[in-house]
Amino acid sequence: MALLETNCPDLKLIARGKVRDLYDVDDSSLLFVATDRLSAFDVIMKNGIPGKGKILTQISQFWFSFLSQNNIVPNHIITCNIDEMPAKVRQYRDQLEGRSMLVRKLKILQVEAIVRGYITGSGWAEYKKKGTICDILLREGLQESEELEAPLFTPSTKAEIGDHDENIHPSKLDSIIGEKYAKELAEVAVKVYKAAADYAKSKGIIIADTKFEFGVDENGTLILADEVLTPDSSRFWPADKYGIGRGQPSYDKQYVRDYLTSINFDKKNGVELPKDVVDNTLEKYVEAFTILTGKKPVL
DSSP: OOOOOOOOTTSEEEEEOSSEEEEEOSSSEEEEEEOSOOEETTEEOSSOOTTHHHHHHHHHHHHHHHHHHTTSOOBOEEESOGGGSOHHHHTTHHHHTTSEEEEEOOEEOSEEEEEEEEOOHHHHHHHHHHSEETTEEOOTTOOTTOEEEEEEEOOEEOOOTTSOOOBOOGGGGHHHHOHHHHHHHHHHHHHHHHHHHHHHHHHTEEEEEEEEEEEEOTTOOEEEESOOSOTTTEEEEEGGGOOTTSOOOOSSTHHHHHHHHHTTOOSSSOOOOOHHHHHHHHHHHHHHHHHHHSSOOOO
């Protein structure tokens, strides 16, 4: 059974996002719970992908550890082990185990830090019309799915549930988060993407693009937050099947996007995904985790 919503009455629910339920634990920590909800085109589907939240949590945990060990960027993780969490969290073990992260409270920057290494998705759509991505002019003659000469930082606003994120030119960040953090965010996001993309490519996966969230701690330090480099926040392509000039097979929820496009999805109301779409999507998530980590996820 897919867990679509948690119920933890002794914890203060702060928000239910597109995928995560967020709880206040104490003065310094929050609980991020990855449900099995699935969002596509910024709309939550009526049914979920059983076990998806556990896979997302384990992939994030892997990447947070990788980036920390390689001194790429600090992150907000306190623990993903429910046995190390407070008693008022542990009492909901049946719902939370394997899909929860106890994290530091931060001041979250109200933008998505998107990095693109390849031209695809909304970036490809804009490029075909204007020769740009987020109004950044690119060279002529690029083909669909082609690797960019250098990773491109293309931020977006963070939408409320039911609304759509809006791609913006990086120059607009100054007025949203301030000049200091705008510059640092761009540099760190690209640095994180490069490190992860190089590692993933060595395992046979191309990370075409991804989006990060960052916060600021009490010392003003930029901290990587939320999830990181999961199939929900990234496009993962099998390297052995890659070719420019066309769309790519993927390990992420592009499978769901393609299905929704095929049924002329209105991008406003969630639908019930058929069993084969659910099963095939879960299979892709498991495959991606296994390739990246060399282990099977615990479901």
